[in-house]
Amino acid sequence: MNMEYLPELLKGLGTTLELTLVSLLTGLVLAILFTIVLSLKVKALTWLVKLQILLFTGTPLLIQIFLIYYGPAQFDLIKDSVIWPLLSKPWFCAMLALALNSAAYSTLLFKGAIDAVPRSDWEACMALGMTHKQALLKVILPHAARRALPAYGNEIILVMKGSSLASTITLMDLMGYAARLNAQTYDTLTVFTMAGLIYLAMTGVLTLLIRFMEHKVLAFSRT
């Protein structure tokens, strides 16, 4: 195996990690907002959130990235506006697409977890004289987290893998460097194997981190 490719590939690692982290956090904030909207049944916003979920879970991520990156250029109105400098940056567009995509899937997950907490848990809390806030923070959310956390761990890995698609809109992440090295050297098997190993290492580390997090957060549910 030719080791000289490694430094070149690792140049893209920073972008991949940064993109993953920022999109995950943005997606998480959005997902929490969306879940609140859905749980509280805010009338005007509910259908908007549902539409967002439908659009972003029903179409390929790659199209979402293309749509956000290439799409706005069609309208002069957007081109003249103040957001254009942001929307013409591949990094921002990839981040936005990943965040919105992750938000849609995470909202489904969080809403499902909250709905899965039995009604009787609420009633038991009320019977014990807890306030609404106490019940939510001490009983309902921890139990919902127990259901949501393992699935959210999957989502983290999916976003990390999805960030590789940013290379299609000229962003030089790990995949971007791998594709360029492949085009320069034609040493396909070596280059992609090395890139693959780096991705696998990231998946492995993330999986361990998520396990550790679950262990900490779910400490209450062990006997």
Add this chain to the structure above:
Amino acid sequence: MGLTALFAEATVMTLGLALSSLALGLLMAITFSLAELSRFKPLALTTSTIVAVLRGLPEILVIFFVYFGSTHAIFLLTDEFVEVSPFLAGTIALSLIYSAYASQTLRGAFMAIPRGQTEAASALGISKVRCFFRITLPQSWRHALPGLGNQWLVLLKDTALVALIGVHDLLLQAKMTAASTYEPFTWYGIAALIYLAITLISQNILERMKLRSNRHLTSSQSKMETSTESAVTSSEATA
């Protein structure tokens, strides 16, 4: 212009690719899941490793690896430059990805069949192979269907990636039309809506298949229960 015809053709290409990957993927998934359940440990371990690797890699890397890698491998072996068809490479890559996830679902479904079933079959003198195809597989279908259905939806969306290796699918058609008309938003939007329509139709068919696969359990009084239950599980699993 005939843009409608072009988009229809591209949609057929996307569907064809997705369906052939599904067929090949299911076959591989059954093989993988049986290998993982095998008592011969080295085989089980190797298969688990392959599955873990496939699940840990970005889909685009797997597709590039199969497409560019196969040409490279053929070149190294025979010193000849053979261009592999993008459709074939795409199908193999997508079915590999599908089978990595589906094999886990199938493994769970096979294990959900009580041991007594296979024991009863062997007591009746039914051979192992026959028992698998006639007793285990049909019964596990019900358990596997929700998971396999969700993975089909994922596969459908992953087919968009093969546009990057030059398969003339929906996304590539949208890209070409967007470039020639300078209307990227319109054409990528239309492609996205076609994907959405296929997804919604698939979901509808899957819902019916799920009801059908559970019909022996669905008495008239519990009908409501199962339908709401399956709605919950499906939304969970897509997430």
